[in-house]
Amino acid sequence: MLLVLILAPFAGSLAAICIPTDKATPAAWLSGGVALFCLATAAGLYPVIASGRVLRHDVHWLPELGLNFTLRMDGFAWMFASLVTAIGLLVVVYARYYMSASDPVPRFFSLFLAFMGAMLGVVLSGNLILLAIFWELTSIVSFLLIGYWHHNAHAREGARMALTITGTGGLCMFVGLMLIGHIVGSYDLDIVLSSGDAIRNDPLYTTVLVLILLGALTKSAQFPFHFWLPHAMAAPTPVSAYLHSATLVKAGVFLLTRLWPVLAGTDAWFWIVGLAGLSTLLLGAYFAIFQQDMKGLLAYSTISHLGLITVLLSLGSPLAAVAAIFHTMNHATFKASLFMAAGIIDHETGTRDMRRLSGLFRHMPFTATLAMVASAAMAGVPLLNGFLSKEMFFAEAIETHKYNILDTVTPYVATLASMFAVTYSLRFIHSVFFGPQPHDLPKMPHEPPHWMRAPIEFLVFACLVVGIVPSWTIGPFLHTAVKSVLGDATPVYSLAVWHGWNLPLFMSVIALVGGVGLFLIMKPYLATSVEGPPFFRRLEGQRIFERVLVTLSWKWARSIEMRAGTRRLQPQMRILVAVALLAGAVTLLTQGFKPAAIFLRSVDPAFALIWLIGMICAVGAAYQAKFHRLAALVLLGGAGLVTCITFVWLSAPDLAVTQLLVEIVTTVLILLGLRWLPKRIEDPNDPEIMTFSTRMRRLRDLAFALFAGLGMMIISYTMMSREMPETISSYFLERAYSEGGGTNVVNVILVDFRGFDTLGEIAVLCIVALTVFALLLRFRPATESLETPEQQRMQNAFDDEHPHRKTGDSIAEYLLVPSVIMRWMFPVIGMLSAFLFFRGHDLPGGGFAAGIAMSIGFILQYMAGGTRWVEERLRIHPLRWMAIGLVIAAATGLGSWLFGYPFLTSHAQYASLPIIGKIPLATAILFDLGVFSLVLGATVLILIALAHQSVRAPRAHLIRAARAAAKEGS
């Protein structure tokens, strides 16, 4: 059931995004249906929850890390879940009429449902990590919803600010939750909730507390992080009503309440939470008075009310916690309805500026009455729900919890803030609905459609009944919620409207009378004043925030880049190599590394001679790479061949085969590329070589190189002359045949034991080939490389001189005999490739080698016949081959799922074929076929893409030249 409750909104969200943009009504019906379904589900669970049971649903996810998808519903979570779904349903109904047809409405509903799912996830998580994940999800979806009208710069900025602040807070909270997990030894909420003493007495307690409070206070827009909430009002009003009054901002309060049994009660908690709460309560209420935007006023009022809840939670007494939970619900009802009313006014008049609005009572009496009742609840007028929780707050405020100054000032601050609340509530009503007839409004105001008002009617009705007969309506639900948080510590409390003549009532009277008086004094000033409170107007949180952002992400980043960064590659390379050398040297020297003693006995002279050649080749390649590229390439090939011989010599036939083939392909590849490089001819009189600084630079590089080479030599010699320790190799050697069904252990490792790695590697190969292809698609060669190569020009000139020859004959005849042989080689190479492929599982060979061999066959055809000749005769679709290869390899892996084995489990068997004899027929050979096809495709694609440039680039150049000429002519 719980799983369904969480998944339904997300499924609905996915469905809603698929609805065409202009179909608003189906999206609204879908969302309404989902919200109603979730509400019904939650309601259906109430009997179980009310009996005091805790519902749990566990899905194993990463149990090794203590990470399970645990959903948990107790009374408190139930209360929040029904709040989220019920208000969600009402807001959907409201949004159906609020959203304009020109907006992409399905996207709105999709995000809306995703938010509902994330919020349900937060309240129902039974695992701290899961909680953090859903928490971040709410931040992200809220970002998208605030920025829904992304053409509006204000909305974009508000969204970014909200994400930066709540996201940062969320990360802090995540660390805090992980620390709790570290202290308790489990992330499971039930276990965490029962180990409050362990957490409070841990030395890390303060760190945990600060981190978690950062998360909760940023989310609930508490001072000094409150400023994002007013800016989030750029969101569509349904979003403000849902996220920024009823649910999202309550997530912080939810977390504080949820962890209240674990974290609360200490001095640190009291001071941090209390101070934040009290200042938010007072400042929020004070700022709210001076807002000219209706939604701005409501936003600051929300901040202030959240501060009230935070103060209650800070007190650490069970009765205060009851009041906090109660006020959370009450605030959600009246504030959501007020936001909706503000939205209606905005919708019907075209403005939210309270200086322009007045006398709307004549035009929309119903809406006005509803808004008045809701504001009265916000102000805490008796017989409404806001009054009850405010009285509880006052009663708690005058109690003494701790003997310190903060506790002493609390009742005074509470009364003052409550007085401000009366003032801004009055102002909200008075300036909008009363006064003279409005003039020059963008639209003529009138009552909204009935169903747009219906959600407000419902919420206001709820305010009234809860306010008049609390113990019959909200009582049992509140009791269930309180009981689940406080457990045995649940105090005796009374929800009666009338508690007799007592101090809280007296405070309420002072607040009401004082608030009305304050309003009468302030009225003339507020009617014309600019936005924002006096004095504080300049000290805006947003500006400070932006300044900090600019300093951090722009100024500091730039200065670090200026000082420590370089755009030049060579210094970067030097730093890289230097750091690597230093890291290696320091580690080895501090760990007591001793180079092995050198023995000359075991040296085979032939092997030494071969490597003498190899080393000469390597040094020669290094020396020649600047001015004699072809020579360097040949020398590089020499070093490669010696490497290849080494592999043969030292019992690695597979490596030798692959190295040889890759060597060929690499050489061809670089040869193809050589043409596009600029000519570089050695000039003995070049003054550059002679300068002192150049010489010093080279000397330094040489020192680096020698140091690196020497280091590698010592390390590898020491390693190789040591005794081989026990490794996992014996495992593979023992089981290659019995479990992998092949005698070539290297191949069995590649396609069977470590098949998943190979799958990743061929995917990399695939990506590289596609990147090469894409880069070359837009390749623009330098103009000087475009002319026909010198040899071809000489050949053409020779043809021109002889009357019986046509131009191009010599090119066609050039190397005629070798090219005929090359053509004939095609089937032979194909055969060799098949041979390599089939023997791969048992003898040296395999998909890699076969694929590269086959690609050599293709490239030989290109060399022999030319690009056009080949492509007229052969169908070459390397992209398809790659795709097929990847699909085969992946499908082979998936196939084992069908038989109930893990991914890429292989099945081995031998099959006898006529003539050929016995061949190994493991499913691994299918996988190897995928490898073969992909390697072939990728290699051919890379080579051909490069080869095509010689055909394509000159043609593109000719077209461009022709165009330029045509432009000049016209």
Added chain:
Amino acid sequence: MELVLSAAIGVLSASGVWLLFRPRTYQVIIGLSLLSYAVNLFIFGMGRLRVNAPPLLEPGGAGGLLTHTDPIPQALVLTAIVIGFAMTALFLVVLLASRGFTGTDHVDGRE
């Protein structure tokens, strides 16, 4: 054997590192290729050097490190060779594109 091979690894890496610091893209490519030989041989050498003991089993039998060489470094190097080819190809194309784009073959795109 070990001495020769480690000397070879040293020379290959020294040449590779030297070329890595050079200003021309082609030099860097050759340097990377030399360096990849060195690294491949180094990894291969970690399985110790054995003559005439390829990791090929008798059908139906099981092998051991006494009779066969270590197959793991070989499997690692085998894929490294192929990926190394892919990286060379990618670098080559990037350098060609950069040369076409900036008009120079200097690694920074300007002289």
